[in-house]
Amino acid sequence: MSLHGRDLISIRDLSREEIESVLAAAKKMIPFAEGKKVSHSLENKIVAMAFFEPSTRTRLSFESAVQRLGGSCITIADASVTSMRKGESLHDTIRMLSSYSDAIVIRHPNEGSARLAARASDRPVLNAGDGAGQHPTQTLLDLATMQEAFGTLSGLTVVLLGDLKFGRTVHSLAHALAMFGAEIVLTGPPSLALPLQSRRHLEHMGAKVREQSDLHAAVRDADVLYVTRIQKERFGDESEYRRVAGSYRIDASVLADAKSRLAVMHPLPRAGEIAPEVDSTTHAVYFRQAALAVPVRMALLDLILGARKGD
């Protein structure tokens, strides 16, 4: 099925075949993302960036992707300078944006906000993170990184470490990993475990999923170690955050018994979960992961919005 004109709110909106088609297109986009080839696929298209929460990678890689495809952006990078300060609703804000642009990329602290935006907009809406909900475009670039590192997404053992309760990247990624038959190992502070509903969903999909409280044991068996930051901004109570802050850290000693091909990933930003000494090891792929954001988002925008024959 074509992605043209579609929203992307949850990774569940995509079939395995559609994910594979985005990944194949992303691979071809790499020389365009690096400026070695030129595309005009989004010529005359405007993409609105509606970011109501801080972002470095997601917003800037989307903006880079649009511009590499010959399109242009209008951007809200700070809700405090919009008329939402005067009481305008998210619904009305998005409805306006949909008449100023050809697609909307939204990040918002509230779970469900991207779905609300999609209902308010008659243009495609892409979810760039809705609270503790979903971050589907991050998942696409995570999968692209694994595919580049291993040549395949089949048969991988992937350890998800950290804040599995509030971490929207893992909520999206776990579903995709289940689709591709990965073995999923969950580890981290018990109070930040994957919500039961998400765990049940993975099991319902037939996923191989298990918990491993011993981080060293988890790392020893892993092909991918996907580290996440504790999402401090989602805690209602600061003292609860302090109880788990700093409870895990990946450094050379944790990686001592890892497989030589272990890929350490992180959606970034990191806040102490990966020691800088890991950066210079062959395990560190998190900066490559961040770089692949551009070709992956280019591929997605091209498929959703790009010029088609006869347009």
Ligand code: CP
């Ligand atoms: N990975 C990610 O979403 O990063 P930003 O918060 O910087 O966009």
